[in-house]
Amino acid sequence: MTVPHRCGFETQREEVTSERLPVEGDLPAWLTGRYVGNGPGQFEVGSRTLGHWFDPLAMVRGFAIDDGVTYTNRFVRSRDYEFARERGQVRTQFPGTAPDRPVWTRVRQALTGVFPDNPVIGVARIDGALAAITESPVALTLDPQTLETTGRIDLTAGLDADLTLGHPHYDPWRECLVNLGISYGRETTYTLFRRDGESVAPTATVDFDDAPYVHSFALTERYAVLPAMPFGLDPTALLVGAITGTTFVDVFERFDRPGEFVVVDRETGEVAARNRVDPLFVYHHANAFPDDDDLVVDLVGYRDQRAVTDLTLANLRSEHPTIPRGDLQRYRLPLDGGRATGETVREGHMEFPVVDYPARLGESYDRCYVAEADGPSALPTRLARVSVPDGEAVTWHEPGTFPGEPIFVRAPEDADAEGVVLSVVLDAETDGSFLLVLDATTMDELVRAPLPHRLPYGFHGQFYATDDPVRSMA
Template identity: 85%
Template sequence: MTVPHRRGFETQREEVTSVELPVEGELPAWLTGTYVGNGPGQFEVGDRTLGHWFDPLAMVRGLDIGDGVTYTNRFVRSHDFVFARERGRVRTQFPGTAPDRPVWTRLRQALTGEFPDNPVIGVARIDGELAAITESPVALTLDPDTLETTGRTDLTTDLDADLTLGHPHYDPWRECLVNLGVSYGRATTYTLFRRDGPATAPTATVAFDDAPYVHSFALTERYAVLPAMPFGLDPRKLLLGAITRRTFVESFERFDRPGEFVVVDRETGAVATRNRVDPLFVYHHVNAFRDGDDLVVDLVGYRNQRAVTDLTLANLRGESPSVPRGDLQRYRLPLDGGRATGETLRAGHMEFPVVDYPRVLGRQYDHVYVAEADGESALPTRLARVTVPDGEAVTWREPGTFPGEPIFVRAPDGADAEGVVLSVVLDGENDGSSLIVLDAATMTERARAPLPHRLPYGFHGQFYAADDPVRSMA
C-alpha cells in the first residue's frame, strides 16, 4: 500500500500547456494575475534515484487566474536537465548526488567551481524577465505564457562571487533586487549587492574563516542580516569528494564556534554588529524591523544541521520520515553589539513563512502564513495564519492532504476581503493536486481548481498581479 505523503516525492513527467481547469466555489473578481511556482519534477536520472530533496530536476508550474484558471507546467531546460535526458547521467555535483563523470572531469568541476544550473528553488523577475532560480551563478529565463526556457542570465556580473542565493529580496525603497553572492576560497566571502536592471553594484563584503551556509537573509531599509551559524561546508572534504564521490550533504557539518547574526549597514557598507547567539540553523526568514535599540529578526529556526542532512529522499519516502522540527522564533539583536536573545513564538514542524510582502518588509507586522504539521505527520498537513508575537493561529486543514507554500495576495482597496492565500495541495490518496484559494483572514475556502495531474511537493513561487509586477514574497 502506498503511503499518501510519498506521492509528493514521485516523478511527474507530463507537461501540459494552457489547460483550463474546472473551478469549484467562486474566485474573487479582483483576483487577476499569475501564480508561478517551482520545485522538483523528476527524481531519477537514468537508472539512479537522486539522493536528496534538493536534487530533482526543476519543474515550473503556472496558474493564470482571471475569469477562470488556466494551468501550464514545464521542466526547465537547464544544462543539467538536457544532459540527464539525453545521456541518462548526472552532469554536475548535486547536493546529495555525485555526478556520473570521469574523475578528471569531477576534479575540473571542483577546481573551477562548476555548479549545477538546475534551478529548483524559486522564481523571480530579473532584468524584466521571468526566471527560474537556485543557488547558482545563472538564472534560466522563461516565457511567461508557455513557461518554455528561453535563455540564461549571468547573476554574478561585476561580482567576485561563485554563485548567488536563491532568495533575493525586492527592495521597495530603492526599487531593485538585493541578494548575496558567495565566493569560496581560503576564506568564504559573502557580498551584499543590488541589481537594478542588468547593472550590479556590490554594497558590502563579509568574510569568514570557515564556510557557513546561508540560504536566505533578512532585510530592512537600513540593514541586512546574515545568519552566520556554525553549520556549513568543509571545502577540503568537498574537494576531496571529487575523487571519493563525497557529496555536498556529506560534507555538511557543524563548526566549533558560536553562532552569530552579522548585521550589515546598507548605507555605509560596514558591519554594524556581530551578535552572538546559541547555534541554530535557518532556511527562511519571516521579517526584520527596528524596535528601539534592537533589531528584531523573525525566522523559522532549527536546532542543527540535520535540517539539511535529514532531507534525503530515502528518509522522506519512509512510512514515518524523520523531519527536523522548525519553530517560529524571534530574536532581538542589540545594535550596540550585545548578545542576541531569542524566544519561540510558535512551536512545531512548520516552514515556508510568507508575509504581506513587500508592504511589511522591514516594518512591524502582526501575522505570518505558514505550512505546518498537525502532530499526525512531520510533513505539512495544514495552513496557518499565525499572529505575532502571541503565536495564536487560524488554520485550514483537509484530511489526507498535504498543502504547499501559502502565497498571500492582497485585495485592492475597497474589496470585500483582506486578501486570499493560494496554495497547491497534494491529495496523496487520490494521486491528485489542486489549487486552493482561502480567505486570508478566516482561512476558509473560497474556491479550488483541480489540476489534470499530481504535482510533487513544490518549494517556492510568486504571484504577479495583472496590474502589479512586484513579487509576493521574499
C-alpha cells in the first residue's frame, strides 16, 4: 500500500542553483525579498538509516522573489556532512543515532562536549551573516544568493555555556538577538543573553537540579519566559551511553516534579516568577504579552515527552504514525508567582505557530498561522489562520498535499492587502513540491511555483524583505 506522507521522509540528493520557477498566478508587486528555509535532506549515512526526524543532514532551500521566483537548494557543508559523505559514517551523536566511532572517541566526545554541527532546525542573521542553526555551539554561515556554506560562528563565545537554542529571538526594542545558552554539570544552567553584532552580554541565569529540555522561549520587552517542564535528559545516562550506544532520545524522560514557567526580568536579571502548571511539553511559542498583573503566553502544548520520543523515522514512515496531539493553548502567568492557568484555544494536531513578527512580538494580537492536520492524518494537511483567543479559523487545504510551516509576510502600508503567507508544500500525488503564496486574510491561493523536485518536510525558515533585513518569525 502506498503511504502518501512517506515521501516527505525520503532523501533528496539533487542540488539546484538559481533555477527560475514557473509561476502560476500573480505575485503581489510589493512582495520582494528572499525566503530561506531549512530542514532534512538526507536520511541515511552509509548503510545506516538515521533514527530520528532531527537526525538527517541539513538542506537549506531558498526562494528569491521579485517579479518571479528563483529557487536554490544546497546541503549545508558541516563537519558532520563532510564526514558522512567521505566515510559513510556518523561523526557525532545525533539525537536518535549513535556515532560510528570507537568507544574511546565517543567517550572523549561526551567528556569534552563535542556536539553535532549539522544545523537542521532553521536560519538566522547572526553578526550580519545569514546562518543555518540548530541546538549547537556553532552556526554555519551561508552565501545568501548561492546558499554555499562560507564559514562558522562560535555561538558560545563570551558565555559559560555548552550550546545554544535553535530559536533565537530578534528583539525589536533593542535591535539585537536574544537567546539562551545551556550548560550541563551538577546543575543545568540556562543563561539568557543578548547578541549585538559580535558583542555578547549575559543578562540572567537560571539553575535547575535536573536538565529540562527547552526548545524555544517566549519574549516580551521586559520578560523572557522559559517553559521549565519535567521532561528532559538524564546527563549521567547520556554519558554512559557514550559506551553503550545510548542516544539523546533513549535517555529523554519525565522527571518527578511539577511543571513550571520561569519568568525572567530582563531589566534586573532576576527571576520574577515561577508559575507552577500541570506538566506539558512545548516545542514552539506563538507569542506572549503583559495583561494587567499577568503575562499571557500562547504556545502549542503536548501532553508529555512522546512529542520527542515518538518522532522516530520508523514511526513517521509507517502507515499510521502515532504522533502526539499538539493543541494551541493559552496560559496566564501571575507575576506574583501564583499558579499558571491554561485553556485550549484550538484543538488538533498542529505545529509551527507564526504571528506578525516582530511587529506584534510581546503585544496583544488577534491571529496566528499554523500547519494542522485535517481528518485522520497526524501530519499537517492544511494551513490555518486562527483567531485568538476564540480559535475560529480560515483554512487552505488541497487533497494529497502536506504543507510546511506558514510564514507571514506583512504588506507595506500603502498596499491593498494585509500580507501573504508563504509555505513549501509537498504534493504526494506528483512526488513534487511547490512554493505556495496565500492571501493572509482570506487564505485564498494567489500563487504556486512548482519546484523541479520533491523536498522532504522542512522545519523553519525566514523571509527577509529587500528593503527590510528584519526576519519574519522567531
